[in-house]
Amino acid sequence: xxxxxxxxxxxxxxxxxxxxxxxxxxxxxxxxxxxxxxxxxxxxxxxxxxxxxxxxxxxxxxxxxxxxxxxxxxxxxxxxxxxxxxxxxxxxxxxxxxxxxxxxxxxxxxxxxxxxxxxxxxxxxxxxxxxxxxxxxxxxxxxxxxxxxxxxxxxxxxxxxxxxxxxxxxxxxxxxxxxxxxxxxxxxxxxxxxxxxxxxxxxxxxxxxxxxxxxxxxxxxxxxxxxxxxxxxxxxxxxxxxxxxxxxxxxxxxxxxxxxxxxxxxxxxxxxxxxxxxxxxxxxx
Amino acid sequence: xxxxxxxxxxxxxxxxxxxxxxxxxxxxxxxxxxxxxxxxxxxxxxxxxxxxxxxxxxxxxxxxxxxxxxxxxxxxxxxxxxxxxxxxxxxxxxxxxxxxxxxxxxxxxxxxxxxxxxxxxxxxxxxxxxxxxxxxxxxxxxxxxxxxxxxxxxxxxxxxxxxxxxxxxxxxxxxxxxxxxxxxxxxxxxxxxxxxxxxxxxxxxxxxxxxxxxxxxxxxxxxxxxxxxxxxxxxxxxxxxxxxxxxxxxxxxxxxxxxxxxxxxxxxxxxxxxxxxxxxxxxxxxxxxxxxxxxxxxxxxxxxxxxxxxxxxxxxxxx
Numbered sequence: 001x002x003x004x005x006x007x008x009x010x011x012x013x014x015x016x017x018x019x020x021x022x023x024x025x026x027x028x029x030x031x032x033x034x035x036x037x038x039x040x041x042x043x044x045x046x047x048x049x050x051x052x053x054x055x056x057x058x059x060x061x062x063x064x065x066x067x068x069x070x071x072x073x074x075x076x077x078x079x080x081x082x083x084x085x086x087x088x089x090x091x092x093x094x095x096x097x098x099x100x101x102x103x104x105x106x107x108x109x110x111x112x113x114x115x116x117x118x119x120x121x122x123x124x125x126x127x128x129x130x131x132x133x134x135x136x137x138x139x140x141x142x143x144x145x146x147x148x149x150x151x152x153x154x155x156x157x158x159x160x161x162x163x164x165x166x167x168x169x170x171x172x173x174x175x176x177x178x179x180x181x182x183x184x185x186x187x188x189x190x191x192x193x194x195x196x197x198x199x200x201x202x203x204x205x206x207x208x209x210x211x212x213x214x215x216x217x218x219x220x221x222x223x224x225x226x227x228x229x230x231x232x233x234x235x236x237x238x239x240x241x242x243x244x245x246x247x248x249x250x251x252x253x254x255x256x257x258x259x260x261x262x263x264x265x266x267x268x269x270x271x272x273x274x275x276x277x278x279x280x281x282x283x284x285x
Numbered sequence: 286x287x288x289x290x291x292x293x294x295x296x297x298x299x300x301x302x303x304x305x306x307x308x309x310x311x312x313x314x315x316x317x318x319x320x321x322x323x324x325x326x327x328x329x330x331x332x333x334x335x336x337x338x339x340x341x342x343x344x345x346x347x348x349x350x351x352x353x354x355x356x357x358x359x360x361x362x363x364x365x366x367x368x369x370x371x372x373x374x375x376x377x378x379x380x381x382x383x384x385x386x387x388x389x390x391x392x393x394x395x396x397x398x399x400x401x402x403x404x405x406x407x408x409x410x411x412x413x414x415x416x417x418x419x420x421x422x423x424x425x426x427x428x429x430x431x432x433x434x435x436x437x438x439x440x441x442x443x444x445x446x447x448x449x450x451x452x453x454x455x456x457x458x459x460x461x462x463x464x465x466x467x468x469x470x471x472x473x474x475x476x477x478x479x480x481x482x483x484x485x486x487x488x489x490x491x492x493x494x495x496x497x498x499x500x501x502x503x504x505x506x507x508x509x510x511x512x513x514x515x516x517x518x519x520x521x522x523x524x525x526x527x528x529x530x531x532x533x534x535x536x537x538x539x540x541x542x543x544x545x546x547x548x549x550x551x552x553x554x555x556x557x558x559x560x561x562x563x564x565x566x567x568x569x570x571x572x573x574x575x576x577x578x579x580x581x582x583x584x585x586x587x588x589x590x591x592x593x594x595x596x597x598x599x600x601x602x603x604x
Contacts, residue, residue: 026407033478129338133579136574254436254439257431260429
């Protein structure tokens, strides 16, 4: 915000006509991009809310509104069960990833130890290992552990989020050392310090990261598709099987897709700024 | 860097050890105890990392010299470099690499060109309007890839889809080779463009405005300021976006390819990731899949380190 004020000498020297034109150009560009980005989402919900005989209509507003497609979607798939499963999966994944990442980040930030650099690089290095390169051995291991077709098989292999570790480490590095030292002087154990000093201070960051991780887990397709071979236990897979079998039944398909995205969008409406910041700060998963 | 804080402590203690003689074991014990906590905190993450990332990486390497059809009962036989020669003999790999390159190049407009242009043009849009734009542009990022695939399948439907109605010609987007590749790129771009725009605008806000102001005082035009000050200072952000595009593009396209085209029509959207998947889980040729994975991983590492070195050299840091 202050940047906007200070930049004035250059930007506003010729203010008035050209400055306003520039601002209008900005609005035009952003409007175009926004419409392009939002239109498919709008069309998804518009189609899903049309009456079955109007599905092919091109009118911009879906009218008369009808929930028949949704009723159809609920009748054809076990939507409720899938939503519950997916919620459980996403929440457990996010909580587990948060805990594992918090402990690891705490180690990196609060101590100096042998092999620290090397161990840190091991986390960074995961960016270079594409999922598709490790999927075969992981699949075999899961089948040996008898975890195929279970939610545990989906969750456990993803529990170490390198992104979470790196992000939390970065935040913890900026944590005032005096605070940690003071707590140590008080004779508190490192475990006690973690939960009474670090976690309370870090709460906003943990919340943002947790939401980000939960959304990512919710939207994950590849790994669940591999592990849950037969079942349609999570919404992404249910949606895919719907696409395969009834590709042209657009109304119910859009209703299912709409329901798949709905929880994430509701979360987004409430926590918009935090979610955007969490994504941008994290780079990308 | 790697010398532990604990070692200072040990040096202080040592004289007492010498004096106490037989008490050496407790001191050794205390030393271990003091050095232990960071490793304990790291253990869960490290175990997971080793079990689910580095062990399979090593195993893929090993598997690439064997032949196996994924059945637990069937034997795994050693075949030397057979998988590699087989891989290099098929035209699949080269074609898939080429298509991966096409996808990466096709993604750059969405991850670099549009975001930088929009970022530069919309620097003045702030406040509430800015927040609304940001929220809308970012929304596709939150759409699950499968749901995105479903909507776009509907939008691109040759008989009733909006896109063909607007274009005015019945292109069967997902069942013709060229259009299918374009569709995959555009849908992926749609998912990611908002994210890239936000990264660029975050980068732009991070640039110290004093430079532009100083150049303005010296009589630089706006275009000159953009070309010689803003863009160079933005180069770390742009390098990050390019690196991200190169490393992740093909991965982003995967769920779309799997749900929309299954690599077809006639292989025209099979990029390297889909090929790996195909070898492993459709052809049940684990060795061939592993060999392709190894080649790909090595190429990936070389490419990524090259890019990091390059971006370090090209980036102008604002120190």
